[in-house]
Amino acid sequence: MLGMLLLASSSLYGQSSPSATVSASAAPAGRVVLADSSVNTGNATHFDGLGSPYGGCGVPQTNLESQDFVALNVWDTPGDYAGQPTPRPVPSSDADKMGPFDNGHNCGRWVRVTIGDYCTGTNDGAAGQAFCRNGNWTSDKYNGATLDMLVADSCGDTNAWCRDDPYHLDLATHSLNTFQLGGRPVADMYPDRWNNRHISWSYIPAPGYSGDISIGFVQNAATWWPTIDVTHLPNGIHAVEYYDGSAWVSAGMVSDLGQQYTIGPNSTGGSRYTVRVRDVDGKLVQGGRTYTFALPSSCTSGCTQPYTAVGYTTGDAGSGSLDAPTNLAVTATSAGSVSLSWNASSGASGYDVYRDGQPVGSATGTSFTDTGLSPSTSYTYTVKAHDSSGGTSAASNSVSATTQTSTGGGGTDSGCTATTKLVNSWSGGFTAEVTLTNTGTSTSKGWRLGWNWPGSQKVTTAWSATLTQSGSSVTASNVDYNSAIPPAGRTTFGFNATGDSSGLPGHPVCTLN
Structure with a gap:
């Protein structure tokens, strides 16, 4: 290069x-x-x-x-x-x-x-x-x-x-x-x-951003390999999701070509597509706007040009007639899960569940259990309905739930162990690493762990994980590239924090998805 x-x-x-x-x-x-x-x-x-x-x-x-x-x-x-x-x-x-x-x-x-x-x-x-x-x-x-x-x-x-x-x-x-x-x-x-x-x-963020994203099919794209480039982004791209006629599905990135994704049609064997895009923070671009387009006739046997631009029509999340789900409620909790239920929306073909503003799963019915959570941790949920054409409702009422205290000990829970190491310390702060090991028998789809500081320690920066802190409670979760940990495999992330390094936990409690 x-x-x-x-x-x-x-x-x-x-x-x-x-x-x-x-x-x-x-x-x-x-x-x-x-x-x-x-x-x-x-x-x-x-x-x-x-x-x-x-x-x-x-x-x-x-x-x-x-x-x-x-x-x-x-x-x-x-x-x-x-x-x-x-x-x-x-x-x-x-x-x-x-x-x-x-x-x-x-x-x-x-x-x-x-x-x-x-x-x-x-x-x-x-x-x-x-x-x-x-x-x-x-x-x-x-x-x-x-x-x-x-x-x-x-x-x-x-x-x-x-x-x-x-x-x-x-x-x-x-x-x-x-x-x-x-x-x-x-x-x-x-x-x-x-x-x-x-x-x-x-x-x-993109300086002076105006307009909207651009979409084009890549060379050799066809109905059997509908692969697109997404450009002119307001703040990068971390995911593309396509609507398959009943639910939103995560598209696959082509190798590590970060702006190429292989999508799916609105109906089996079709050549019409609806997508939405997530930015670098995991937020839906343009407030959840959907983009619907067709494979050009010039690409019937495969696109011959490196980039074949397509026009699209847009739909805005929550702008249609689909009603938002109502009466979202917490029905059960455990140390690693939260169960939810809600009232159905007329005309909905399914529902998307959001934890702390980020999508965590979909359901065709009116209940869902979110797993792989950290013990003694608070989470906030909303649900949106979607219909068969890809339209999305506004969000339901929000509910909060706190998982139960773990009954496990020694930093081990749900098929994993976590250990910490002090890397460096100075007056008023320190750097630490956390290593998480999969002790189970299957590859993880994600992971979370948490701990509570004994004093006024506060995480300031992190790498290779997403860390949040509320009061003295810290929660860490995987990023895209380290969600899958094979049996006996491990991943490491690190962080800087203010305060006394003696408060560093030896074995944070972890959970694999």
């Missing part, structure tokens, strides 16, 4: 400024992955363009919404420069080797990049060598220049930039002199004052 790798490195590479918001939406496993507002400091290289017909995110270069684009590292394997340290997509068993490309889950996002110092020495990204050898990092008139850029590609090369520095960015060559400083492009930074400078960067 790298046309010309000319990197900027830093003695500060791989560092980030702290954030008060815990988020795993940008979270590559096994690395320090901070909230979207964090500023990451790393090295910068440049490359001439995307591969043909597709870049690492699965979109042709001509169909990107911006020609100012970047690539993120596939792997985070300091000192390991093997051609492919793991398969792609990176399996959950190798989560500690995953880079911020995050198996494509950061595709379609935007980053705000700021130019840092210039290297006066050798800065070639040689494997096993220091960045900026025989020279110094110095500031000059280009420091502080900024540009908003689109994540469109992946960096898997066998050099120090793509393996040693998790916060390395590879920038489009033609963008280097368009960085803005004082409202004007720098114009002449590249090539004479480039030498792979330092950069800092952070994720941002």
Whole structure:
């Protein structure tokens, strides 16, 4: 992928400024992955363009919404420069080797990049060598220049930039002199004052976003392989769901091409499709808007072009005549589950259940049991009805439920064990890792664990998991790439927290889905 790798490195590479918001939406496993507002400091290289017909995110270069684009590292394997340290997509068993490309889950996002110092020495990204050898990092008139850029590609090369520095960015060559400083492009930074400078960067929502998403069928797409590209996103893409005539179904990403998904038709053997899209935070794009379109006649025997754009009609969630479910109630709880029931909606073909604002399952009847929960933890639920055409109602009333206290001990519950390790501590804070092991006999579909702080400790940042804290109670759950843990397999996540590290629990209680 790298046309010309000319990197900027830093003695500060791989560092980030702290954030008060815990988020795993940008979270590559096994690395320090901070909230979207964090500023990451790393090295910068440049490359001439995307591969043909597709870049690492699965979109042709001509169909990107911006020609100012970047690539993120596939792997985070300091000192390991093997051609492919793991398969792609990176399996959950190798989560500690995953880079911020995050198996494509950061595709379609935007980053705000700021130019840092210039290297006066050798800065070639040689494997096993220091960045900026025989020279110094110095500031000059280009420091502080900024540009908003689109994540469109992946960096898997066998050099120090793509393996040693998790916060390395590879920038489009033609963008280097368009960085803005004082409202004007720098114009002449590249090539004479480039030498792979330092950069800092952070994720941002799509700047000045207007309009709606774009959808196109990929090359060879047909009724037997209806695969689409989704672009022009307001805040990245983490999932596509399609309506099969009775329920919403999760579409499969094509390998780690983060913007390509294989969907299904509204009816068996059909060529008409309805989809909805989830952004990097798991929220439905445009408030749950649905997009209905057909396979073009030119693609009857398979699309011949890398991208065949399609028009669509939209439907807005809750805007139709379908009534919201009523009288949602909690009917039972256990240490790891909550059971719900509600009154039927006239005309509904099924129901979607939401826990704390995120979808957790569907039902054709008027009851549902949510499993894999953490003991002694509070959850809030709503339910939406859907009909056979993909229309969705407004949400039901919300109800809250608290799971019962676990009767298990020693940090073991529902087929798993969890242990913690103190990685580092300082005055007023610490870094810790949690390792979860599947002690059951089948591969998990997800996991959760929780603990209570004994004092005023507070989680500030997290990586490789989604952490929430309410008062002294902390709940952790899987992200997309580490939900599946095979029997005897394990996954690790980490976090930073304020307060006394002596309050770190030895064995948090865990549950596998």
